[in-house]
Amino acid sequence: MNTATIAHDGHGHGDHHPSGIMRWLTTTNHKDIGTMYMTFSLLMFFLGGLMILLVRAELFQPGLQFLKPEFFNQLIGNHALIMIFGALMPAATGFANWQIPLMIGAPDMALPRLNNWGFWLLPPAATLLTLPFILEFFGVGDGALATGWTFYAPLSIQGGIGVDFAIFAVHILGISSIMGSINIIVTIFNMRAPGMTMMKLPLFVWGWLITAFLLVITLPVLAGAVTMLLMDRHFDTHFFIAAGGGDPILFQHLFWFFGHPEVYILLLPVWGLIPHVLSTFTRKPTYGYKAQVYSFIAIGVLSLVVWAHHFFTAGMPVPALLYFMYSTMSISLPLAVLFFCWVATMWRGAMTFETPMLFALGFIVLFGIAGLTGLVLADVAADAQYHHSYFVVAHFHYALFTGGIMGVMTGVYYWLPKWTGHMYSEKLGKLHFWLTVISFNLTFMPQFFLGLAGMPRRIPDYALQFAEFNAISTVGAFILGFSQLIFAWNIWKCIKGGEKAHAKVWEGAEGLEWELPSPPPHHSWEVQPKVA
Amino acid sequence: MSSTHASTNEGQHYFVPQPSIWPPVLSAGMLTLALGFILKINHFGVGPLFMLSGAAIIIFVLFKWFGAVIYENQTGAYSDWEDRSFRHGMVWFIGSEVMFFAAFFGALFYTRNISVPILGSLEAAHAGITLWPGFAEGAWNVVGVGPKGTAFTPVSAWGIPTINTALLLSSGATLTWAHWGLLKDNRFQLKFGLFLTVLLGAIFLGLQAFEYHHAYTELGLTLGSGVYGATFFMLTGFHGFHVTLGAIMLTVVLLRSMSGHFDAKRHFAFEAVAWYWHFVDVVWLLLFVLVYWL
Ligand SMILES: [Cu+2]
Numbered sequence: 001m002n003t004a005t006i007a008h009d010g011h012g013h014g015d016h017h018p019s020g021i022m023r024w025l026t027t028t029n030h031k032d033i034g035t036m037y038m039t040f041s042l043l044m045f046f047l048g049g050l051m052i053l054l055v056r057a058e059l060f061q062p063g064l065q066f067l068k069p070e071f072f073n074q075l076i077g078n079h080a081l082i083m084i085f086g087a088l089m090p091a092a093t094g095f096a097n098w099q100i101p102l103m104i105g106a107p108d109m110a111l112p113r114l115n116n117w118g119f120w121l122l123p124p125a126a127t128l129l130t131l132p133f134i135l136e137f138f139g140v141g142d143g144a145l146a147t148g149w150t151f152y153a154p155l156s157i158q159g160g161i162g163v164d165f166a167i168f169a170v171h172i173l174g175i176s177s178i179m180g181s182i183n184i185i186v187t188i189f190n191m192r193a194p195g196m197t198m199m200k201l202p203l204f205v206w207g208w209l210i211t212a213f214l215l216v217i218t219l220p221v222l223a224g225a226v227t228m229l230l231m232d233r234h235f236d237t238h239f240f241i242a243a244g245g246g247d248p249i250l251f252q253h254l255f256w257f258f259g260h261p262e263v264y265i266l267l268l269p270v271w272g273l274i275p276h277v278l279s280t281f282t283r284k285p286t287y288g289y290k291a292q293v294y295s296f297i298a299i300g301v302l303s304l305v306v307w308a309h310h311f312f313t314a315g316m317p318v319p320a321l322l323y324f325m326y327s328t329m330s331i332s333l334p335l336a337v338l339f340f341c342w343v344a345t346m347w348r349g350a351m352t353f354e355t356p357m358l359f360a361l362g363f364i365v366l367f368g369i370a371g372l373t374g375l376v377l378a379d380v381a382a383d384a385q386y387h388h389s390y391f392v393v394a395h396f397h398y399a400l401f402t403g404g405i406m407g408v409m410t411g412v413y414y415w416l417p418k419w420t421g422h423m424y425s426e427k428l429g430k431l432h433f434w435l436t437v438i439s440f441n442l443t444f445m446p447q448f449f450l451g452l453a454g455m456p457r458r459i460p461d462y463a464l465q466f467a468e469f470n471a472i473s474t475v476g477a478f479i480l481g482f483s484q485l486i487f488a489w490n491i492w493k494c495i496k497g498g499e500k501a502h503a504k505v506w507e508g509a510e511g512l513e514w515e516l517p518s519p520p521p522h523h524s525w526e527v528q529p530k531v532a
Numbered sequence: 533m534s535s536t537h538a539s540t541n542e543g544q545h546y547f548v549p550q551p552s553i554w555p556p557v558l559s560a561g562m563l564t565l566a567l568g569f570i571l572k573i574n575h576f577g578v579g580p581l582f583m584l585s586g587a588a589i590i591i592f593v594l595f596k597w598f599g600a601v602i603y604e605n606q607t608g609a610y611s612d613w614e615d616r617s618f619r620h621g622m623v624w625f626i627g628s629e630v631m632f633f634a635a636f637f638g639a640l641f642y643t644r645n646i647s648v649p650i651l652g653s654l655e656a657a658h659a660g661i662t663l664w665p666g667f668a669e670g671a672w673n674v675v676g677v678g679p680k681g682t683a684f685t686p687v688s689a690w691g692i693p694t695i696n697t698a699l700l701l702s703s704g705a706t707l708t709w710a711h712w713g714l715l716k717d718n719r720f721q722l723k724f725g726l727f728l729t730v731l732l733g734a735i736f737l738g739l740q741a742f743e744y745h746h747a748y749t750e751l752g753l754t755l756g757s758g759v760y761g762a763t764f765f766m767l768t769g770f771h772g773f774h775v776t777l778g779a780i781m782l783t784v785v786l787l788r789s790m791s792g793h794f795d796a797k798r799h800f801a802f803e804a805v806a807w808y809w810h811f812v813d814v815v816w817l818l819l820f821v822l823v824y825w826l
Contacts, residue, residue, distance in 0.1 A: 018551055022551075025553060025556045026555075026556070028548060028549050028551055107546050107548060108546070108548045110621070111617060112548050112549055113552050113554070113555055114621075117558060120556040121562070124560070141574070161570065168566040168569070168570060172563075175562075185624055186620040190613070190616050190617050216624055216628045216631070219631075220630075220632035220635065224634075224636055224639075225635060228636075228762075228766070235755055236754070236756035237759075237761070238756070238758055238759050238762055239639060239759060239762050244758040244762070245647070245759035246759040247651075249647070250643065250647060253638075254639065257638075523548070
């Protein structure tokens with residue numbers, strides 16, 4: 001039963017798997033594809049990190065030290081695009097590929113070739129983003145996208161060839177994510193093991209289902225927006241040019257219709273995996289499963305109707321300001337439900353503090369700061385002062401570094417033994433955690449105060465009064481950056497060897513994925529399990 | 533595609549295809565095409581060469597990849613389980629297309645109801661500050677002069693667009709008629725219905741091309757005719773592009789019907805293309821009302 005083949009086959013039976021590079025180019029296996037996503041994500045994490053370390057080095061002191069302002073501008077926008085589209089989203093998709101079939105008892109993803117295409121669109125997109133840096137070095141063009149990651153018109157209409165490269169990179173990234181999301185939705189709807197009803201789905205799968213819906217809904221709008229931008233740049237249209245009856249603020253509306261849900265696209269998969277980790281290391285069932293599912297749905301819906309809080313200061317009628325303020329603040333209700341459920345899961349649990357649990361706890365505390373500072377920014381009156389200041393930078397790094405990247409690290413430490421069949425080094429993992437948490441706060445906590453004191457974002461120079469806090473922030477950033485080498489080293493060691501992992505890696509873990517051996521066989525769940 | 537891996541669900545097998553080179557090759561083709569386009573719009577001579585090679589790679593891969601899927605289908609690799617995956621997949625793909633058009637309809641709504649009226653009232657408030665002569669307050673269809681000072685006339689809804697509406701609506705009907713033919717195993721009705729649908733689609737595209745020509749040469753309406761021209765050509769243009777895609781897919785389905793593919797029970801490709809065609813139809817109705825008529 002387990003290697004049933006189709007009778008018409010004219011070339012012999014069984015699985016042929018090419019080896020070497022061809023294995024990775026041609027694979028249709030969800031685990032191989034998941035591994036490629038995770039590897040790509042780690043590479044981009046270091047590339048994006050390198051870019052921002054250059055920026056932080058420039059900001060160590062006031063005055064212009066060694067970066068030209070034009071290059072500084074290119075680095076910040078590409079840091080964001082590479083971290084969001086290159087590091088965080090592929091990491092989440094890597095988790096989805098590895099874990100969703102294991103967790104719902106499916107033989108593979110529903111559309112395996114499409115799955116592989118989704119991954120192989122990423123290297124071309126990364127090429128398009130980084131190529132203009134190299135071309136400029138050879139005297140072609142004027143460097144990469146220098147508008148910040150948001151492409152705001154009319155700056156992006158005036159920008160050089162780097163904007164065109166970034167527009168097409170975004171198109172290709174969009175196709176990749178839409179294909180990946182369609183595959184995930186179809187897999188969740190159509191590939192579940194018998195008895196695995198929707199309300200028995202693991203929370204991680206629920207989190208990804210809502211994420212995939214958001215991607216299918218919002219990414220095409222971003223594609224439309226950058227298409228209009230391309231037309232304005234090269235084909236004589238006036239979508240965003242007031243001289244032709246268009247409006248630059250239209251671009252902001254279209255961009256943030258995608259951009260705000262994008263935050264939840266990055267966070268929902270993490271919110272899905274955190275309860276698994278909490279319940280494993282407190283040895284208690286997840287508290288409030290249904291409440292968390294409904295919160296995911298509520299957050300998904302609300303995230304689609306709050307986008308204009310990103311440009312309160314651009315000018316809007318007062319009723320619109322009020323609407324976007326109150327709707328934004330209302331997201332904190334379902335989010336508070338999630339926080340409550342996380343804490344209640346730990347309440348009176350038999351807790352132990354392995355690395356994934358440490359990262360999960362760090363996530364809850366630091367992401368809480370992101371949530372509370374977000375409430376401040378959502379206030380129209382307060383935002384008039386904080387907008388475009390370092391307060392915003394600090395806020396969204398608390399959201400996306402601790403909420404996103406530390407969440408991803410939680411998942412990596414939690415599932416890595418399952419994927420590789422080896423335990424990672426707990427000592428290195430804990431060292432990585434403490435260095436990360438301390439240096440992260442050292443980097444970004446001062447930025448809240450810089451922002452409150454009035455330091456604007458995206459400027460390579462600043463007034464003398466900001467010098468000390470910027471110096472502290474830069475020291476923190478370098479420690480943070482270099483600490484991540486421990487992470488990479490730990491992963492590498494874990495792939496190469498180490499203590500053998502059991503099928504059920506963690507004593508308190510629940511779920512189908514722990515019933516398979518570690519690492520799972522090339523084809524998992526050839527016979528679907530029955531879920532009681 | 534040689535052998536297949538299978539899995540079971542209460543005795544069913546799920547088809548997991550063998551490793552395939554087409555996905556990365558398709559990506560390489562898209563990278564080449566995108567690079568070529570960037571080079572071309574920035575006036576590098578090698579641009580078109582890159583574009584042509586990229587397009588050639590993409591078309592080649594589409595033949596091979598779809599060919600593989602059709603071969604697998606015809607040789608019985610797919611059961612109801614895989615069929616459901618394809619159907620779900622197509623539904624969400626069309627969903628993403630709906631959102632792509634929503635971006636352009638959103639731009640139309642925003643400029644027409646918010647930004648153009650505000651720009652117009654600016655003119656009223658500060659007599660003398662004009663975007664260009666004749667930019668009237670809030671009157672969308674009378675933004676009759678482009679930013680370069682050249683006058684244009686909007687396309688009237690009651691000429692070609694009305695005929696085109698009739699054409700597309702009847703093409704939806706002929707497609708459903710073809711589907712009925714397939715369901716009751718009347719192969720002639722299937723093929724003739726498909727043929728009529730493709731024909732109506734082709735006439736639609738021809739009239740649309742004629743209308744564009746008319747707009748450019750006689751009405752003075754171009755992509756550069758302010759935001760009216762931009763929304764008009766981008767909305768109708770992307771719709772026309774989707775009609776073209778739909779017509780190509782219908783032609784493939786027609787050719788497959790002629791070589792005996794599909795039966796009353798199993799015809800996912802036919803239905804997927806039909807859904808796509810009806811989606812394009814609905815977009816046209818919105819266009820007719822919101823772009824041409826109102
Ligand atoms: Cu937001």
